[in-house]
Amino acid sequence: MHRAHALAGQCLGAIAGEMGLAVPHNLSRHKGWVGQLLEQALGADAESLPEPDFRAIGVEMKTLPLDHNGKPCESTYVCAVPLDAGLEPSWEESWACRKLSRVLWLPVEAQPEIPLPERRIGTPLLWSPNDGEREALQQDWEELGEMIRMGELEFITARMGNVLQIRPKAAHSRVRCHSIGADGEAILTHPRGYYLRPAFTHAILRRHGLVP
Amino acid sequence: MHRAHALAGQCLGAIAGEMGLAVPHNLSRHKGWVGQLLEQALGADAESLPEPDFRAIGVEMKTLPLDHNGKPCESTYVCAVPLDAGLEPSWEESWACRKLSRVLWLPVEAQPEIPLPERRIGTPLLWSPNDGEREALQQDWEELGEMIRMGELEFITARMGNVLQIRPKAAHSRVRCHSIGADGEAILTHPRGYYLRPAFTHAILRRHGLVP
């Protein structure tokens, strides 16, 4: 948290410069660049491993791109939706729950009109879900999981879920993975991920007084 | 086979040249180059996939580096040794057996004193194991598999097996993978592969009159 607070107010160009890294011209071909820069700046030790970013303290770091009103302008990827194995037994044991149990949010300016190097980091927030947030997440997770168990995966759209949604997550739409159909047969489908809706992350920031 | 016979007598430099590929100075940093060149030259369609090289006809292609006497100077990699899952039920259903059921052998000159571009391809051989070969393979496979089932994986050395042996197969010796120990507990061990001894592949070539 000390290191995270030290980043607050700094702009991406300055941070990258101190680390000897070049800033890409835009994010369209480097969508994960900001997240990877800040993970490295904070000394995350599990980059690209299926582990919390900061292993010893069980903390996930996530950037939160904010628009001019301080509202997250994108959803937040949580984890892949497990489609093959028998489904996860409970919310508490789910991959999504574990990912979201302790998150270090790093707000980052994301107005398109601000050049990437000049975008600033906001006040960091080490967050765990409160009771209401946990209930909302769990309810969405259970409803979506029930559909998957019923073999209704193909009918799930991003419109479902109040705070947690399921959307495609792949290099492109031709990618397929194995899953289980309604009759228990093997089927090919699109890889999907769980995402937090912007309204949900916005509410988190508001609850902690970090944005209007 | 028509295409394979057309390669016989040609040297690697000519084949690479026709394909517009550069010949590396030596193989030490390009150990698989000859195999990949010839797969491409023959139109294999499953490069780097866990499938037979020629999917439609179920054929594996393998180069066989020969010394000045026409004896294979290296062992032949077959497949990875499955260490995690429950072991394979039978030789007939094993990965190794399926890999070896139809192999297109391409002998290649491998004397170090011949520059890589000048090394020639020999007569191709489309081979399936005869009864004796099958029995020898199966016996080794069953003995090695029994040791793995007994949790004696760490005691297996490359000295075991008359025709089929188990040796390390990894980027380097620090690589570890998950396996099952003697008491059924999860352990970390080195990834290993099945290999055919040179004496075995030598006998195949001799049986078909391709080498002295």
Add this chain to the structure above:
DNA sequence: GAGGATCCATGCGTGGATCCTG
């Protein structure tokens, strides 16, 4: 001579996310 160690290519999955139309 051969057992143990190593090297490159490529597909796939996870982890980091944002892009881009209707």
Add this chain to the structure above:
DNA sequence: CAGGATCCACGCATGGATCCTC
């Protein structure tokens, strides 16, 4: 606006094998 599509990095596994010391 946001659902569906897409982009890069990297670890790991498989597939192609040969290297390099005892």
